[in-house]
Amino acid sequence: MTSVQVITLGCSKNTVDTEHLLAQLPGDRFEVLPESWAGPVDYLLVNTCGFIGDAKQESIQAILEQAARRKEGVAGRLYVFGCLSQRYSSELPALMPEVDGWFGARDLDPIVRALGVSPRESLRTSRYFSGAPFACIKISEGCDRRCSYCAIPYIRGAHRSVPLEKIVEEAQKLAALGVKELLLIAQDTTYYGLDLYGKRRLADVLRALSDVPGIERLRIHYSYPEGFPDDVIRELAENPKVCRYMDIPLQHVSDKVLSNMHRHVDGAWTRQLIRRLRSEVPGVALRTTLIVGHPGEGEAEFEELMDFVRESRFERLGAFMYSEEEGTWGAAHLEDDVPQEEKQRRFDALMSLQREISSEYNASRVGKEYSVLVDSVLDGRLIARSEFESPDVDGEIVVSCPSGTDLDSLVGQFVRVRVTEALDYDLLAELI
Numbered sequence: 001m002t003s004v005q006v007i008t009l010g011c012s013k014n015t016v017d018t019e020h021l022l023a024q025l026p027g028d029r030f031e032v033l034p035e036s037w038a039g040p041v042d043y044l045l046v047n048t049c050g051f052i053g054d055a056k057q058e059s060i061q062a063i064l065e066q067a068a069r070r071k072e073g074v075a076g077r078l079y080v081f082g083c084l085s086q087r088y089s090s091e092l093p094a095l096m097p098e099v100d101g102w103f104g105a106r107d108l109d110p111i112v113r114a115l116g117v118s119p120r121e122s123l124r125t126s127r128y129f130s131g132a133p134f135a136c137i138k139i140s141e142g143c144d145r146r147c148s149y150c151a152i153p154y155i156r157g158a159h160r161s162v163p164l165e166k167i168v169e170e171a172q173k174l175a176a177l178g179v180k181e182l183l184l185i186a187q188d189t190t191y192y193g194l195d196l197y198g199k200r201r202l203a204d205v206l207r208a209l210s211d212v213p214g215i216e217r218l219r220i221h222y223s224y225p226e227g228f229p230d231d232v233i234r235e236l237a238e239n240p241k242v243c244r245y246m247d248i249p250l251q252h253v254s255d256k257v258l259s260n261m262h263r264h265v266d267g268a269w270t271r272q273l274i275r276r277l278r279s280e281v282p283g284v285a286l287r288t289t290l291i292v293g294h295p296g297e298g299e300a301e302f303e304e305l306m307d308f309v310r311e312s313r314f315e316r317l318g319a320f321m322y323s324e325e326e327g328t329w330g331a332a333h334l335e336d337d338v339p340q341e342e343k344q345r346r347f348d349a350l351m352s353l354q355r356e357i358s359s360e361y362n363a364s365r366v367g368k369e370y371s372v373l374v375d376s377v378l379d380g381r382l383i384a385r386s387e388f389e390s391p392d393v394d395g396e397i398v399v400s401c402p403s404g405t406d407l408d409s410l411v412g413q414f415v416r417v418r419v420t421e422a423l424d425y426d427l428l429a430e431l432i
Helices: 012-023 053-071 083-087 108-114 152-156 164-176 202-210 230-238 255-261 267-280 299-312 329-333 340-363
Strands: 002-008 030-033 041-048 075-082 134-138 181-185 217-220 242-247 285-292 316-321 369-378 381-385 397-400 414-422 427-431
Touching: 002 012, 012 041, 012 108, 012 134, 012 181, 041 053, 041 083, 053 075, 053 083, 075 083, 075 108, 083 152, 134 164, 164 202, 181 202, 202 217, 202 230, 230 242, 230 267, 255 267, 255 299, 267 285, 267 299, 285 299, 285 340, 299 340, 316 340, 340 414, 369 397, 381 414, 397 414
Parallel strands: 002 030, 002 041, 041 075, 134 181, 181 217, 217 242, 242 285, 285 316, 397 427
Antiparallel strands: 369 381, 369 414, 381 397, 414 427
């Protein structure tokens, strides 16, 4: 058996790429080793992220660590692919000659061939999957937008939708592996279908996946606010399999900053969209990401952002400090005019505010009952999520069970729980 190990960094889209790649390797010829494996391996692969400064540094560090294993003779060959490799394809090979091969973000077939395998069309929708009850499914790749801070269009290329029938085929295969919840991901999920069908068809994807036997939950991530489809709001409100949960990265609310960001929306549009989601999808949990310290964000613009967060009371919120990324519109045309220490102050203030909001939201849920999907067992308790928690990015519901409960048999199942205690981000509950 030829052994292969893949170290995957960055977002869930990279994880999906890794799973597609490994699915091409014949199981009777290849042994896939876990990321934590420290022993000998024939092929060592690093799937990198190159989105922002911290992610790039993490990827470089990972390559250096694996290159040290290669030098020590622990790994036979070392290949690097993904966003960092794509972005710096002309510079990295000279800087790291110990790497045996460099591949881009979309170069899965060349990697498969480098491993001595001919890619098979019949396996395009197959995944090497861990057996979790949830999975991400990528409905498109790339992006046609040119937000000032974002290098994704330069790394991943133009937007390309996956044909609807291929998405359904992949979902059917995941359901056969025990997956009950699908997380729809892309650079922009609301843009889906424009290139293939001439119109936005995310709602059609939701309806088609709702008909896949075994799939009980659908969750939408990475939805751009501009041109948000009305029919998607209806699916959120009326389709029982679509979680009342929306991940919609807004980035800011100030007209001045949004214009500098090239977001093609203004503050009024942003506030109206949030009001619509709140009113038309009762009980919806909203996740967003925001950027502090973008060029043009003065104290007044930052305070407007803080007021917006106080008003909107997002159930989930993440934030980034602006970093100038070479090759982007912002790097070429905008001066990075907010000092780093001021960016840090604003970031800390924003996250402190959100911690209060999240704590109050969780406290409001004590005593309520939920249907939760059990992801795993840890220290004698179930780790689960309701429709209002997405894996890896949100808190969890930690469920205590009566003595003698066969916990392992509940993994991958839906159970009813009652919330007994609220923490800042997680909830404690008891099995009903």
